[in-house]
Amino acid sequence: MSKPVLRRKTWYLKRRVPKRYAQVEPRPVIWDSLKTDSYSVAMQKSAGVWLSYIEGWEARLAGRDDDAGVKFRAAQQLAAIQGFQFLSMDKVEQAPLEEIMLRVEASRNANGAPDAAVASALLGAVEAPKLKLSGLVEHAETLAAHDNRFKNNEQMRLWRTPRQRAVNNLMSALGKDIAVASIGSTEARAWKKWWKARIAREGQSSETANKDFTYMNGMLGRFYEDLEHEDPPRPFAGISIRDRHAKPSQKLEVPVDWIVEKWFAPGALDGLNEEARDILLISIETGCRQNEIYNLPSSAICLNNPIPHLRIAHEASDDPDERREVKNLSSHREIPLVGVALAAAKRHPDGFPRYRNKSSYSASVNKYLRENGMLPVGVTIGGTRHSWESRMKRAGYQMDDRGELMGHSLKASRGRETYGDSMSLADRLLIAQEVMLSTPEHFI
16 A cells, blocks of 8 residues: 655645556556554555545446446445435425535536536436335335245235235325335325325224335335445434324134133034134134144144144245245244144145135134124134233233243343243243143044
8 A cells, every 4th residue: 555645744645546547547557645644654544545446446347337226326326435425406406505515516526627427426417226116015025025935826816916016005095006216205294194194084904004104114224225325314203103092903813711601512613624613723722823823734743743833933935835934033942742732734645725815714713703793893713813822811821921922022021131041932831831721522
């Protein structure tokens, strides 16, 4: 590395411009004051100053690229190097006069002449990528491919649908399809106003509106991350609709006496097909989410183990139909099979192909039970998971133990890091056996 050069009492950076940057830097040699009379300080500062030149030249080179995305990223980088946030031209025009003048002054080179590349970046003359709102979901899906690599086709549909709904709602609120890069706080406020009117008119839930904002915020985050935006716009930061009268939503548990007296009664579940009936029975004694059960591959139903159990985990495969993503890393766990759950699993060692990678199970079973008077008002079969935790709670098990079996994050519940090994399968079995319901002979 070149050593600083002393001029009078000030140290300077003096370095020859590499040939690579000749087309974007007319000076053959860079002279730049390091603004210090200390040689050691000058040595420390020179590397950073030279690096800033390199970054600027690279950004200028990238700005000559024909790809709109590359040009846009280069403009953002040039603006950041000059200490400004990149703004589109219309946003620059709306900025205070003082800021506009600062941007104009910063766009001049060392000789005081305008630098076209820097001026374009600081004054927003670089065109943003043309991605429209209507194409945002497809674009976000491409960017999220790694995050979604375990999702099967049905899980991808469930990922895609609410995001597309959010996009459609935003376009309805704006009355047009617009460029994604042009979405700002004005559009966010207009959407919030549109949602408030719809809630008042149709009785929609504010929670539904807030989900829209969240999905859009996530897709915009991916969009700007892909552009390597130094300071990405966050038009939906703080945008939400609060309803102080809204009741917190929580699934009600299925009462234990209801399960024993109605579901375990001889012939009560005969109107269900065998797979639906046995998925329901497994949920009663495992506390698993329904899709954790009906998406199980045969390899995750471990009946030959000394302790028969289900293995809940991501499943990778080149075949989208064979993949499986569970809710989160905390949900990765082993669940012992006891009672009616063990008997049901033995009847289906290869899993449940009728419902695997589909979303029809819950609706059909809820409908059957409700039509036959076997569900309390306001309760769904998802309440079996809540019932199972309540049984553990009544048996005296602490929140940490219940959380591990339920697949909840102990770090989140404790509010601190967790230490030590997770609960053994044998210990999990002891808990499952203690809270197990009596097994009717007709289910064995």
